[in-house]
Amino acid sequence: MIEVSGFLGYAVFFLSLAGIYGILALGLNVQWGFTGLFNIGIAGFFAVGAYTAAILTTPPSASHLGGYGLPFLAGAGAAMLLSGLLAVAIGLITLNLRTDYLAIATIGIAEIVRLVFKNEAWLTNGVRGIPGISRPWDAGALGYLGVIVAALLLVYLAIERARRSPWGRVLRAIRENEPAAEAAGKNIFRFRLEAFVFGSMIMGLGGALYAHFVGFISPEAFEPLYGTFLIWVMLIAGGSGNNRGALLGAFLIWLVWSATEIFTSRLPAELVTQAGALRVLLIGLLLQVILLLRPEGLLPEHQPKVKPAPQSKE
Amino acid sequence: MIAVRNVSKAFGGLQAVRDCSFDIAKGSITGLIGPNGAGKTTLFSMIAGAFKPDSGQILMGGEDITGLPTYKLFRRGLVRTFQIPREFSRMTVRENLMVVPPGQSGEVLPVNWFSAARVRKEEAAVRRRADEVLEFLQITHVADELAGHLSGGQKKLLELGRTMMTEAKVVLLDEPGAGVNPTLMNKLSDSILRLNRERGYTFCIIEHDMDLIAKLCHPVIVMAHGTVLARGSMEEVRANEQVREAYLGGASGGGR
Numbered sequence: 001m002i003e004v005s006g007f008l009g010y011a012v013f014f015l016s017l018a019g020i021y022g023i024l025a026l027g028l029n030v031q032w033g034f035t036g037l038f039n040i041g042i043a044g045f046f047a048v049g050a051y052t053a054a055i056l057t058t059p060p061s062a063s064h065l066g067g068y069g070l071p072f073l074a075g076a077g078a079a080m081l082l083s084g085l086l087a088v089a090i091g092l093i094t095l096n097l098r099t100d101y102l103a104i105a106t107i108g109i110a111e112i113v114r115l116v117f118k119n120e121a122w123l124t125n126g127v128r129g130i131p132g133i134s135r136p137w138d139a140g141a142l143g144y145l146g147v148i149v150a151a152l153l154l155v156y157l158a159i160e161r162a163r164r165s166p167w168g169r170v171l172r173a174i175r176e177n178e179p180a181a182e183a184a185g186k187n188i189f190r191f192r193l194e195a196f197v198f199g200s201m202i203m204g205l206g207g208a209l210y211a212h213f214v215g216f217i218s219p220e221a222f223e224p225l226y227g228t229f230l231i232w233v234m235l236i237a238g239g240s241g242n243n244r245g246a247l248l249g250a251f252l253i254w255l256v257w258s259a260t261e262i263f264t265s266r267l268p269a270e271l272v273t274q275a276g277a278l279r280v281l282l283i284g285l286l287l288q289v290i291l292l293l294r295p296e297g298l299l300p301e302h303q304p305k306v307k308p309a310p311q312s313k314e
Numbered sequence: 315m316i317a318v319r320n321v322s323k324a325f326g327g328l329q330a331v332r333d334c335s336f337d338i339a340k341g342s343i344t345g346l347i348g349p350n351g352a353g354k355t356t357l358f359s360m361i362a363g364a365f366k367p368d369s370g371q372i373l374m375g376g377e378d379i380t381g382l383p384t385y386k387l388f389r390r391g392l393v394r395t396f397q398i399p400r401e402f403s404r405m406t407v408r409e410n411l412m413v414v415p416p417g418q419s420g421e422v423l424p425v426n427w428f429s430a431a432r433v434r435k436e437e438a439a440v441r442r443r444a445d446e447v448l449e450f451l452q453i454t455h456v457a458d459e460l461a462g463h464l465s466g467g468q469k470k471l472l473e474l475g476r477t478m479m480t481e482a483k484v485v486l487l488d489e490p491g492a493g494v495n496p497t498l499m500n501k502l503s504d505s506i507l508r509l510n511r512e513r514g515y516t517f518c519i520i521e522h523d524m525d526l527i528a529k530l531c532h533p534v535i536v537m538a539h540g541t542v543l544a545r546g547s548m549e550e551v552r553a554n555e556q557v558r559e560a561y562l563g564g565a566s567g568g569g570r
Binding site: 158161162165166167169170172173176177179180181182183184185186187188194198301303 | 362364383384385388389393394395396400401402403404405406409410412413414416418419420421422423426427430433436437440460476480
């Protein structure tokens with residue numbers, strides 16, 4: 001096991017979280033970037049993923065449900081499954097409605113999820129949280145960064161393939177013009193539900209990776225600021241609809257967010273809390289500037305090329 | 315082919331379509347004309363499944379299709395275009411066409427990961443078909459442009475092109491000529507005639523351009539106040555006193 005410290009240690013810590021945020025931003029890109037689904041409850045799916053992985057993989061404890069001691073991959077799989085099931089339930093109710101209703105429903109459900117995890121102590125140990133979530137395969141910090149990068153790469157390749165596929169083409173058509181997509185014979189509801197569930201499963205995976213990364217989770221980690229707002233900024237700034245843009249946005253916004261934390265933590269104690277609010281303002285300002293200068297984000301969406309058909313005739 | 319039986323539809327207090335009945339014969343190019351607000355587009359939307367009639371029945375080939383969702387009607391070969399073109403703006407013209415064909419196996423997400431070769435092969439075929447349609451409509455030069463950048467007339471052609479990407483039987487065209495310049499208009503009407511003759515499409519066309527109607531359509535159905543006022547050839551309809559009063563305003567026929 002290689003342990004790292006000092007600057008390198010911080011770099012590994014930074015990159016791990018950037019990678020997890022990258023996965024969340026990719027999940028949102030499937031929903032918003034491709035399909036135009038306005039999910040502002042990312043934190044809910046993130047939390048369900050994290051708690052599922054934590055409960056299934058930790059050793060027995062008197063303070064919360066658990067003791068299943070399942071391997072990492074089983075926990076991550078279950079995290080995706082449960083996030084997906086939650087998305088099916090929400091989707092079946094809301095996806096027939098107009099876009100704004102999905103927004104209202106998701107923001108509400110994310111808060112409900114967080115409050116359930118906060119108050120149902122038998123399940124989650126409430127505000128005291130679930131400790132002792134170990135990294136898989138006895139990995140060190142560097143090794144676990146490898147796990148995150150591998151997961152990120154896999155998710156990226158799967159989503160990029162999906163974007164270029166006929167499936168992704170239908171999603172973009174629905175985003176561009178719903179009545180026309182329907183007139184082109186597409187079952188809009190089916191495609192919207194699939195995109196919503198697929199994106200939410202990826203967010204659940206992000207949650208599982210997060211739980212094993214920090215080793216301890218509590219409801220605080222899933223407040224809308226960290227769990228939803230930052231991810232939206234990442235996607236919009238990076239380039240909605242563009243998977244590389246989502247990753248670039250995740251990296252850059254996390255860099256700005258972390259760098260300002262280094263700065264604010266050195267301020268006198270009485271200023272620290274105010275500075276925290278200023279950081280959010282700064283991120284908001286940054287988003288405004290990017291949207292003014294590059295309205296489609298740093299890396300705008302580009303159309304996938306279809307290879308010309310081999311000239312069979314003539 | 316299509317039979318409309320005593321169909322009515324009200325929006326609040328406005329009776330848009332009232333006890334309306336007519337047939338669209340197989341292989342015909344049927345014109346649907348009438349003053350603004352006569353209920354033509356409402357009737358189209360009901361035939362195409364965008365919303366249900368309050369009462370009455372719509373039959374296709376003898377089967378009741380009243381209230382079926384649009385995508386199911388599409389699979390039976392009933393296709394519509396829109397009065398105001400509804401292109402997928404941030405997709406290329408070619409993609410706008412390629413999205414249409416039904417039953418593409420790549421529309422099932424996991425197939426793209428686990429049977430990539432099959433999807434690639436199908437994509438090549440779909441692309442070939444899209445390129446043929448582009449050639450037919452003579453808009454090959456804009457294939458890789460974003461559809462949102464096309465001129466109004468080109469968008470109209472693209473609307474028609476989308477109906478050619480499927481095995482359509484009945485095509486409902488809502489004002490295909492509106493906002494199209496005369497050169498493009500000739501191209502459009504030639505395309506409609508060719509599709510009717512070579513591929514056996516049945517057309518029903520809403521149009522205000524009487525020259526286009528006279529050139530293409532037989533029979534012509536005249537609607538006013540939500541119901542059918544008259545039907546027959548363009549000459550018969552022009553000669554009809556009621557129609558003149560309701561629609562042509564008593565002016566001598568012809569022109570717009």
